[in-house]
Amino acid sequence: MKGRRIGVYICHCGGNISDHVDVEKVKEAVSKEEGVVVAKTTMFACSDSGQQEIIDDINEQNLDGIVVASCSPKLHLYTFRGVAARGGLNPYQYIQVNLREQDSWAHTDDPEGATEKGIRLVLAGVKKAKFSTSLEPIMINTKKSVLIIGAGIAGLRSAIFLADLGMDVFLIEKEVEPGGWVRKFKKLYPQEKSGEEIIKELLEEVGKRKNIDLFTEAELVEQTGYVGDFNLKIRTKQDEISLNVGAIIVATGFDMYKPQDGEYGYGAEGVVDLPQFKQIVEASDGRLTYNGKEVKNIAYIYCVGARQKPGVENANVYCSRYCCNAALHISTLVSELDPSITQFHLYRDIRTYGKYELLYEEAAKKGAVFVRFNEDEPPEVGKSNGNLQVRVKDLLMAGKELQIEVDLVVLVTAMVPKQTEAIANILKIPIGRDRFFNEIHPKLRPVETVINGIFIAGACQFPRNSSEAVASSLAAASKSAALLLKGYTELEPSVATVNSARCKWCGLCEEACPYSAIDKVESEGRVIATVNRALCKGCGACVPVCPQDAIDIEWYTDSQVRAMIEGLAKEIEVART
Numbered sequence: 001m002k003g004r005r006i007g008v009y010i011c012h013c014g015g016n017i018s019d020h021v022d023v024e025k026v027k028e029a030v031s032k033e034e035g036v037v038v039a040k041t042t043m044f045a046c047s048d049s050g051q052q053e054i055i056d057d058i059n060e061q062n063l064d065g066i067v068v069a070s071c072s073p074k075l076h077l078y079t080f081r082g083v084a085a086r087g088g089l090n091p092y093q094y095i096q097v098n099l100r101e102q103d104s105w106a107h108t109d110d111p112e113g114a115t116e117k118g119i120r121l122v123l124a125g126v127k128k129a130k131f132s133t134s135l136e137p138i139m140i141n142t143k144k145s146v147l148i149i150g151a152g153i154a155g156l157r158s159a160i161f162l163a164d165l166g167m168d169v170f171l172i173e174k175e176v177e178p179g180g181w182v183r184k185f186k187k188l189y190p191q192e193k194s195g196e197e198i199i200k201e202l203l204e205e206v207g208k209r210k211n212i213d214l215f216t217e218a219e220l221v222e223q224t225g226y227v228g229d230f231n232l233k234i235r236t237k238q239d240e241i242s243l244n245v246g247a248i249i250v251a252t253g254f255d256m257y258k259p260q261d262g263e264y265g266y267g268a269e270g271v272v273d274l275p276q277f278k279q280i281v282e283a284s285d286g287r288l289t290y291n292g293k294e295v296k297n298i299a300y301i302y303c304v305g306a307r308q309k310p311g312v313e314n315a316n317v318y319c320s321r322y323c324c325n326a327a328l329h330i331s332t333l334v335s336e337l338d339p340s341i342t343q344f345h346l347y348r349d350i351r352t353y354g355k356y357e358l359l360y361e362e363a364a365k366k367g368a369v370f371v372r373f374n375e376d377e378p379p380e381v382g383k384s385n386g387n388l389q390v391r392v393k394d395l396l397m398a399g400k401e402l403q404i405e406v407d408l409v410v411l412v413t414a415m416v417p418k419q420t421e422a423i424a425n426i427l428k429i430p431i432g433r434d435r436f437f438n439e440i441h442p443k444l445r446p447v448e449t450v451i452n453g454i455f456i457a458g459a460c461q462f463p464r465n466s467s468e469a470v471a472s473s474l475a476a477a478s479k480s481a482a483l484l485l486k487g488y489t490e491l492e493p494s495v496a497t498v499n500s501a502r503c504k505w506c507g508l509c510e511e512a513c514p515y516s517a518i519d520k521v522e523s524e525g526r527v528i529a530t531v532n533r534a535l536c537k538g539c540g541a542c543v544p545v546c547p548q549d550a551i552d553i554e555w556y557t558d559s560q561v562r563a564m565i566e567g568l569a570k571e572i573e574v575a576r577t
Contacts, residue, residue, distance in 0.1 A: 152180025
């Protein structure tokens with residue numbers, strides 16, 4: 001488009017970009033492009049001075065579009081949208097080009113090639129900016145109420161937090177009793193409190209708040225609507241309830257890995273998993289016994305159901321994190337019960353991260369014996385003279401084979417995801433390769449899902465201990481409150497639009513949409529497609545399937561994409577040494 005006045009700013013990123021991309025050559029090449037009236041390099045575009053320079057140029061040079069070539073938009077997209085707005089420019093007339101992750105860091109071995117690629121990337125950004133138009137966020141009114149799925153420690157804690165902020169909270173639990181796994185445990189580390197006691201205290205707090213409704217033996221069966229206005233159906237043992245809420249927090253927790261028969265001897269007398277052993281210890285009255293026999297020797301086998309090799313059906317290739325801590329904690333409790341009991345810890349790696357390293361030190365001081373095995377040669381559990389025997393090669397003793405006779409073998413089992421497919425299908429939230437629910441970004445948006453207004457918390461996301469589950473539940477509750485308390489929210493306007501004159505309803509776009517954002521309506525005697533802007537995520541799945549070319553995506557229009565391709569394919573000259 002002619003007549004545009006574009007400003008281009010190429011960031012050194014403190015050497016992250018300029019060490020491998022010749023930013024001066026990029027500036028020189030881009031400055032020749034039609035419509036570019038300002039082209040500059042800057043050490044840190046995101047710095048206060050760098051931002052102010054862009055604002056000044058917008059006003060002094062009467063810019064109607066800006067391009068910042070720096071790092072990932074995940075870091076500074078909203079930073080520079082704010083810069084555009086403060087300069088009096090519509091935020092959607094700003095384009096960010098990723099010169100760091102997509103160019104400099106990817107081509108550290110080829111500076112000349114990286115420079116050429118950088119020129120093409122920035123030219124593509126300029127071409128897109130020429131076709132940019134002013135867009136306004138989509139405004140949605142929000143209900144000040146939240147549904148929390150799962151009444152374990154995470155769900156209960158987030159419910160109390162939200163209730164204290166004045167929100168109406170609906171808390172549903174599939175089981176007969178709330179509390180999840182924590183309710184089944186006694187002494188927890190580092191609180192040194194009973195899990196049952198903690199849940200009891202939380203339930204008492206829930207009972208004190210009139211704006212929390214707790215439903216047990218209840219599950220979500222249907223969801224329609226969108227952020228700020230979700231319409232839900234909850235099935236209880238007695239009835240079906242309809243709810244209208246502004247946000248949803250999924251805190252469904254986890255299951256414990258159940259070893260297969262014969263796995264490390266599981267199924268044989270004297271071979272138990274970690275939850276079973278915890279119950280045995282907690283039920284002891286001074287002596288540790290199993291089936292009436294006093295226990296004097298224990299072998300713990302770590303990583304059962306975790307860090308499995310790819311190729312195994314439904315392999316759990318992840319580290320379950322909590323298991324080492326849990327095993328060492330129960331080991332210290334056994335030592336307190338009877339210091340004479342010998343405890344062997346057979347492990348691949350000990351991962352007592354953070355303050356939990358103290359557990360490892362305490363167990364070692366109390367006489368725990370640590371035996372490290374190779375993952376390709378795991379321990380073998382069998383019988384010898386009627387007694388349990390574990391054969392293992394100890395890497396700490398140059399691979400020497402040990403034969404350990406024990407009274408109990410404890411399989412340190414992993415956390416695994418619950419059967420989450422039903423909820424995922426209803427809420428349309430993604431499940432990762434590990435079969436836990438997926439967040440948008442583990443660091444930048446750790447409790448948000450791709451569906452606006454739906455958050456995840458606790459161990460339904462990945463293995464966590466109780467403290468970490470509570471922390472994430474409070475994060476999800478904070479995000480929900482920030483979204484709903486002001487009574488409205490703003491959504492990205494980069495959504496699908498339908499050219500009604502071209503559309504001849506065929507239903508292909510409706511089938512392609514993963515978010516159920518497209519419906520058919522009658523308009524002027526014709527049936528055409530319509531887009532629910534609150535549900536649309538702008539993914540573009542509907543665009544290529546339309547035989548009439550009647551669908552476009554705001555901010556990623558066909559004209560912008562074609563122009564970007566032209567910028568990437570443009571013939572350029574880069575002097576090579």
